[in-house]
Amino acid sequence: MCDPGKLLKNNQQWSQEKLLNDPNFFEHLSTLNSPEYFWIGCSDSRVPANEIIGLESGRVFVHRNVANQVHHTDLNCLSAAQYAVDVLKVKHIIITGHYDCGGVRAAMEGQHHGIVDNWIRSIRDTYVLHHEELDAVDESERMNRLCELNVIRQVDNICHTRIVQNAWERGAPLSVHGWIYSLKDGLLHDLDVTKSAPSDVAPLYRVTTSEKSAWPIAS
Ligand code: CO
Numbered sequence: 376m377c378d379p380g381k382l383l384k385n386n387q388q389w390s391q392e393k394l395l396n397d398p399n400f401f402e403h404l405s406t407l408n409s410p411e412y413f414w415i416g417c418s419d420s421r422v423p424a425n426e427i428i429g430l431e432s433g434r435v436f437v438h439r440n441v442a443n444q445v446h447h448t449d450l451n452c453l454s455a456a457q458y459a460v461d462v463l464k465v466k467h468i469i470i471t472g473h474y475d476c477g478g479v480r481a482a483m484e485g486q487h488h489g490i491v492d493n494w495i496r497s498i499r500d501t502y503v504l505h506h507e508e509l510d511a512v513d514e515s516e517r518m519n520r521l522c523e524l525n526v527i528r529q530v531d532n533i534c535h536t537r538i539v540q541n542a543w544e545r546g547a548p549l550s551v552h553g554w555i556y557s558l559k560d561g562l563l564h565d566l567d568v569t570k571s572a573p574s575d576v577a578p579l580y581r582v583t584t585s586e587k588s589a590w591p592i593a594s
Contacts (some may be wrong), residue, residue, distance in 0.1 A: 413459035415452065415529065416471040417443045417478065422556055424471075427563065436463055441494055442478025442525060443470055445532040457538050461576045466548050468533060471563070472526035473556040479522050483549050501528050526553045527568050535580040543573050544583065 393400045412435040414424045424437045438455040445452055459465045472479075481488050481496035501524050502509060509517045509524075530553040534541055542549045553566040573581050 390578060401440055404433050407433045408463070410434050410458050410459075410463060411466050412436065413456065413463070413465040414438070414469045414471060415443055415445060415456075415468065415533070417441065417473055417476055419476065421558055422471070422473050427556065427561065436465060441491060442476055442482075442498060443472050443529060443537075444478075444494065444497065445470070445529040446497065447532065447536065453536065453538065456533060456536065460538050460542050460547075460549065464547065466550065468539070468549070468551045468555055470533065470552065471554045471556055472522050472529075472530045473558060474519050474522050475558055476522050476525075479525055480518060483518065483521060497528070498525050501525055523555055526555055526566060529553070530568050530570060531576075531580075533574050537582050540573060540576070543571075557570050 382393070390401075397403070403533060412430075412432060414428075414435050414437045416424055416437070416439045417420055418439045418441050424435060424439070425432070428435065436455070436459045438452055440449075442453065445456075456468070459468070478491070478495050479490065479498055482495040483502065488495075498521070502521055505521075505524055509572055512520065530551050534551055539549065539551065547572075550571040553568040554563050555566060556563050570576065573583075
């Protein structure tokens with residue numbers, strides 16, 4: 376039965392267990408804010424970031440939204456990204472999607488879902504970009520592949536930001552990874568689309584603070 380009061384009791388128990396294991400746990404945690412990872416994942420309750428990668432509090436900075444989107448107009452995601460890269464100086468950004476994602480499924484359906492239609496519009500664009508590949512397979516495979524392609528697109532999107540490219544330009548070690556999680560077996564899979572340098576970004580999307588222009592744009 377739903378009972379928010381139970382959550383507060385759970386919290387008290389959790390706090391006590393942490394202190395039993397380490398009396399200085401919270402004192403130590405309050406002085407520690409240097410995670411090496413920035414996780415961008417789906418809001419789906421079945422994909423809890425810290426838990427599935429086995430990291431304790433303080434080890435991963437997390438941003439989650441419906442269908443793990445990185446939109447260049449989303450101040451929420453971009454603010455989190457800038458803080459992660461410029462202040463926390465994370466070394467890895469991990470975009471993590473998951474198979475059977477409700478946001479991706481909604482994007483594949485030709486129905487109105489309300490305001491979220493605006494949010495998932497770019498997933499429909501991804502479908503259109505890859506429609507030949509996607510139309511050639513059955514519905515289940517199509518759904519899974521679009522979940523993967525959505526992650527790959529968000530890896531590109533964050534690499535197209537000045538946040539990531541400025542970090543590369545000043546020589547910061549920063550890699551952007553694309554992973555996907557299976558709800559069926561609890562395993563993460565690396566989509567092997569890691570980007571670690573401006574040369575990993577299509578020329579049109581390269582930004583630079585130097586005088587050297589990114590033009591011509593041919594790749
Ligand atoms: Co999802």
